[in-house]
Amino acid sequence: MTQSARAQEPGTTVTLHPGDDGSGAVRRTVLPGGLRIITEAIPSTRSASFGIWAGVGSRDETPEDAGASHYLEHVLFKGTRRRSALEISAALDAVGGDLNAFTAKEYTCYYARVLDADLPIAVDVVSDMVAASLNRPEDVEAERNVILEEIHMRDDDPGDLIHDEFSTALFGDVPIGRPILGTVDSINALSRDRIHAYYRRHYVPSRLVVAAAGNVDHDAVVRLVTTAFAELPGVEGDLPAEPRIGGPAVPTAPTVRVVDKDTEQAHIVLGTAGLCRTDDRRFALGVLNAALGGGMSSRLFQEVREKRGLAYSVYSYTAQYADTGLFGVYAGCQPGKADEVLSICRDEVARVAETSLTEEELERGKGQLRGGMVLGLEDSGSRMSRIGKSELVYESLLPVDEVLAKIDAVTLDDVREVGRDVLTRPGALTVIGPFGDRDFTL
Template identity: 60%
Template sequence: MSRASRAPFPPDRRGVASSRATGAARAGGAGRAVTRTLTDDPLGGTVRRTVLPSGLRVLTEAIPTMRSVSFGIWVAVGSRDETGPQAGAAHFLEHLLFKGTNKRDALEISSSIEAVGGETNAFTTKEYTCYYARVLDEDLPLAIDVMCDLVADSVLAPADVETERGVILEEIAMHDDEPGDEVHDLFARAVYGDHPLGRLISGTEETVTPMSRRQIQSFYRRRYVAPQIVIAAAGNLDHAAVVKLVRQALRGTPLDTAPAAPAAHRSTGSAVRTKPATTVVEAKETEQAHVILGCPGIDRLDERRFALGVLNNVLGGGMSSRLFQEIREQRGLAYSVYSYASQYADSGLFAVYAGCAPGKVDEVLDLTRAELSRVAADGITADELARGKGMSKGSFVLGLEDTGSRMSRLAKGELLYGDLMPVDELLSRVDAVTLDDVNTLAGELLSRPMSLAVVGPFGAGDFTA
C-alpha cells in the first residue's frame, strides 16, 4: 500500500461563489443532514456536499458519461499526529483495517470487491489516511458497504496485529534497501529533525516492534471519529443515493455518533521550526549515489503556491526543464534529476533530487547549485513562464479524466482547505501568475541555505554543508 500523495495545485480554502445551500446551515450537528451544491462546473461534474448529523461529510461529483466510480474514505490523521513512541501507528492501523470486521474477514473484504472486477487500496501520509475502492457504477453499493465497514468497525484481532507487524517490518526493511526512497526520508529528517514531519510514515523497527494492540486500538478510537472523516466519490452516481447508502452502512457502528460539527481543516498555527542547513550522509555500498539538495519551502495555503508550481516546472519539472537539460541531456551525468515541492499545513519543502554514479556527485551538485543561484539572481524568462504555466494547467486538466483524481480533489479540498476551487478559477489563478511573481519567489526561496542528503558509498566528511 502506497504511503505518499501529492497534488501540485490544490484547491483554495476560500469560498466558492457558485455554491447554493439546500439546508439550513453549513455545519452539521443540528440533528439532520445538510446538503449543498458546491459547483456545477462545465469542466467537471456537479459537486454536492452533505454534512451528516455526526459531523461526517460526504462529497460527490456526478459524471454521467463514465461507467465507473471511485469511492474514498479520508481521515484527517497521519504520521504527524503520533507521539514519538507511537511512530508508525497510523500506517500500522491502515494495514489492520483490511484484516477483518465484525461482519467480514480479510478474505471476504478483498474477494467481494475483486469478484466484481473492482480494486481497493489505502495509503498513509503525514497529514491524512485514505481508503479507497474503484468499481463499476452498478457495484457502488457494495463498495460503500465494504469500505465503510472496514473503516468504522475493524476488530483488530490480536493474531492479525502480529501478522501485520511482521509485514510492516518487512516493508521497513524493503524501504531501507531502496536508497532512492530512503534519501527523501533522510532529507526530511535533515530539515525537520525530531519534529513529526521529519519521521518515517511507516515508523521504525524500534517503534513498531513493541507497539501493542491496546495502543493501536486507542489510536483508532480516539482519532477515527466522524467529524474528522470525509467521504468522497466521483463517477456515474447519484448524490442522494450515495448519502443514503453511507448512512445505512454506518448505522450502529462507532461512527454513528451523537450530533457534532465537522472538524475544521488542520490549523496552520505558527510555522514549524526547521533545523539550520546541514549535510547528512547514509553510507551504503550502492552502485548509484542518491542526493537531495533543498530547503524549507512554503505551506499549502500560501498564495505563492501557484508561482511555486510554475517555478518548479521550469527548474526540474520535466524533460524541458533547466536541470534536466543541463545535467542529463547536455552532459549525461544522471539518469534521473528533478525538482519537487511538498506542502503541509504549516510548512513545506523545496528540493532537487538526482541519482548518478558516485564519481559524478560533485559535478552534479556543482551544476545544481549554480543553476539555483542563477535563477535566484536572474529569474526565469517569459518563454519559460509560459511553458511552466502550460505544464501546470495541462497536468491538472488531464487528471480530470480519471475518477480517482476527481475523487481525491474533492476530498483534499474539503479536508485540507475547507472548500473546493472550481476548475476555471484554478486555471485562472495559474494564468494570473506573472514573471515578477515567479522571480520574486525564486530570489527568496533559492537563496535560502540548503540542506544536503546523500545515500551512497561516502563518509560524513566527504561533503560540506
C-alpha cells in the same frame, strides 16, 4: 470559492459547483455527527470511485505512536465483525473493482473503484473497514512482520529512502520530519491496545470525509453512507479533533545528512522549506518548479543529463502541508560524479533565485502545470481524490477553471519573488552512497 463545511448546518446539503448540465456538479452533505459527504457527478463515465479520508497521518503521532497511522491502515484490512480479511478483498474482486489505501503525513485514505452499478458494494465494504475494524491482537501481530518488511524494502531502495532522510534533515526530529512507516523499534513497541486506542481517538466523524466521483447520484450516496455508518459501532459519537502535535522545525542553518551505503549510484536531495498549502504563491512556485526541474525541457534535465550525461534521473519537486512545505532537487548519479552534479544543481537553483526565469520558460512552465492538472483528472479516481483531499485539508474547493486562471495569472515578477524567498532559505542536503564520513558541507 466555495463555502467551508464549518459554515454549513449539520443535516443539510449544498451545491458547491452546479456543473454543466449536471456533469461535474459537486455537492456536499454534512451529517448530524459531523461526517462530511462530498460527490462529483460525471455521467459520461461508467465507473465510480469511493473513498474515506481520515484527517490523521504520521504528523499526528507522538514518538511512542510513530508509525501507528500506517500500521492502522494495514490492520483495517484484516477484518470486521461482519467480514474476514478474505471476504473484504473478495467482495471487490468479485465485481472487478480495486481496493486500496495509503497513509500520508497529514491524512489517510481508503478507497475503491468499481463499475457504477457496484457502488453500493464499495460503500458498504470500505465503510465497514473504516468504522468497524476489530483490530484483533492476532491481526496486529501478523501485520507487524509485513510492516517491518516494508521498512526493510524501503531501506534497500535508496531512491525511496533518500526522501525520508531529507525530511528528517530538513525538519528535524519532530512528527513531520519522521518517516511515515515509523522505525523498526517503534513498530516493535506498538501494542494492540495502543493501536486500537489510536483508532478510537482519531477515526471519529469530525475527522472523516467521504468522497465519491463518477456516475454517481449524490442523494443515493448519502443514503448508502448514512445506512452504512448508522449500523457500525466504530465511530459512535463525535469527539473534538485533536490539534496537531509538534510544529515543523525549520533549520536556521544549512543541514547536511550523509548516509554511508554501498550503492551503485549516489542519491542526492538538496532543498529548503517551501510554502504551506494555502499560500497564494504556491501557483508561482509550481510554475518555477516545472521550469527548473519538471520535465525534459527543464533547466536541470538539460544541464545535468542532456548536455553532460551525468545522471539518468534529475528533477525538482514541491510538497505542501498545513503550515509549511518543502522544495527539493533530486539527482541519481555515479558516486564519482556526485560533486559535479551537486555543483550544477546548486548553481541552477541559485541562478533561478537571482535572475528568475525567461519568458519562454515561464510560458512552458505554466503550460506544463495546466496540462498536468487537467490530464490528471481524466478518471473518477483522480476526481474523487481531488474533492476528498480538498474537503479535508482546504477551507474550500477551487473550481478547476479557477485554478487554471491562477496559473495563467502568474508573472515573471511573481516567480522572481517566490524564488528569492524560498530558494534562499536555509536548507538541507542529504546524500546516500559509498562516501564513509566524507564532508559535503561545502
